[in-house]
Every structure is written in C-alpha cells, then in structure tokens.
C-alpha cells in the first residue's frame with residue numbers, strides 16, 4: 001500500500017507563506033495498490049485538484065481512469081475539490097463515489113455533483129463526460145474486490161461522518177478524519193436541578209463503550225490517519241463539541257490501539273509551519289509514544305506500508 005497526502009488542512013484552504021511547508025490544501029489522501037494498479041481516494045478537498053492534475057500528466061489523458069472516491073462526510077473542506085478534479089471532464093473516466101447516508105433529503109449526487117451548477121461553477125454536472133456512480137455507505141464491512149476489505153465506523157462529528165479501515169494483503173490503513181472523543185451527553189453536575197444520577201452514569205458508560213469501539217476499529221493498524229486539529233488546551237477552552245480531536249488524545253488512542261504509525265492531520269487553518277513543528281516536538285517524541293511512530297502529515301508526503 002502506498003499512501004500519499006494531497007491535502008492535510010482542515011476547515012478551509014490556507015494559502016500563504018506561513019503554511020507552505022505543511023501545505024494549505026484541504027483533505028485528500030490517495031491509497032494506491034501498485035501490484036493490482038488500484039487507486040482509492042479518500043475525500044475530495046482542494047488537494048484533489050493536484051491529484052487530478054498529476055493523474056492527467058501521468059498518462060490518464062486518454063481518459064482511461066477508473067477509481068473510487070470514499071467520502072468521510074460532506075463538509076465543504078472534504079468536497080470542495082471535486083469540481084476541480086480534471087478527470088471528471090474526460091470521456092472514459094469511471095468514478096465510483098461512496099459516501100455516508102445523511103439524515104437530510106438530498107442524495108449524495110445532489111450534494112457532491114450539485115457543486116457543478118451555474119450557481120457555483122461554470123460547468124454543470126449534466127455536461128460531464130465522465131461516468132460517475134454514487135453509492136451510499138453505512139457502518140459495516142464491505143468486500144471491494146481484489147482482496148480489499150473495508151470496514152466503516154461512525155465517528156463523533158456534528159454531521160454523520162465515517163471512519164474507514166482498508167485491509168489488503170495483511171496491511172491496514174485506517175482513517176478517522178473528523179472526530180472527537182465521544183462524551184457523556186447527560187448532565188454530570190449533581191448541583192444542577194436537572195441532574196439524574198442513573199442517566200449520568202449511563203451516559204458515561206455509553207461514551208466509554210463508543211470510545212472503546214473506536215479503538216478496536218483502529219487496533220493494529222499499520223497507519224492511522226487521525227484528526228488533530230486542536231491542542232488539549234484549545235479543546236478544553238471552547239472547542240469541545242466542535243467535532244475535532246486534541247492532538248494528545250489522538251496519540252493516546254493510537255498507542256492504546258497498538259497502531260504502528262500515526263499521521264496527525266486536519267491541521268487547523270490558522271496553525272503555521274512553525275507552530276506545527278513545535279507541536280510535533282512536543283507530541284511526537286518517540287520516548288513518549290511507545291511503539292507508535294507519530295508524525296504530523298504534510299502535503300506531498302508519502303508513506304509505504
């Protein structure tokens with residue numbers, strides 16, 4: 001498995017000199033299985049534009065690209081690159097786009113392909129020459145053919161968001177793009193008039209169970225790509241409930257799950273290269289991360305499993 005990061009920035013693209021080393025494009029990761037020439041793209045943030053350009057210059061100009069795009073969810077930073085993905089304008093391109101079913105009425109095609117309407121973009125979806133199939137995805141286990149297994153898991157985010165666990169020939173690549181630790185949703189302060197002791201305990205147990213399930217989902221991964229938008233301090237002072245994890249939590253969860261390599265990403269758009277370097281020194285020191293090798297993902301970085 002070859003993994004390449006085409007976009008590592010969360011929330012919104014962040015161009016500019018303070019961000020050039022880690023990169024300003026939003027989420028897009030390519031998973032390439034070279035022995036069977038199969039490519040899986042995870043999320044369609046602005047980094048997808050670069051991947052599309054790369055594929056075209058590499059020789060897909062004849063339009064013979066066949067690939068799968070798996071969407072974790074449809075927040076803008078994860079889909080904004082789709083209209084700029086060059087291969088969709090080429091006849092012969094075959095795309096399968098998988099994404100979670102939301103509680104809203106709109107189909108995946110309306111949400112993703114709907115970006116190609118005159119309201120937002122000069123080309124309409126109906127004018128595309130590529131063949132695109134949209135497939136709704138839920139929590140479960142799936143056979144993707146060629147010996148590739150996919151397990152999906154609901155994460156904790158304000159919109160239905162899926163974690164992915166791809167397994168191929170004994171190698172495991174796992175993603176938890178936008179998530180934060182599951183929390184007790186009931187009132188925990190006994191002084192609060194609405195406090196209910198039983199509910200508070202049940203809420204605590206439910207959150208603990210979900211966090212354990214998520215760590216089981218990560219277990220033994222050769223690579224885990226995990227949300228690390230905030231520091232613990234930022235999280236505890238106003239960012240709780242925003243759907244993103246503290247870096248420290250991602251490292252601890254990966255260590256508990258015996259993950260071999262941890263790529264921290266979904267960097268905050270305000271986080272400069274200097275700050276990310278400092279956070280890497282603080283959080284990725286191998287003396288503190290046990291058997292897990294942790295690093296902050298950069299645009300253009302490649303990992304081989």
Ligand SMILES: [Zn+2]
Nearest residue numbers: 010011077178
């Ligand atoms: Zn995001």
Ligand SMILES: [Zn+2]
Nearest residue numbers: 073075157178
């Ligand atoms: Zn999101």
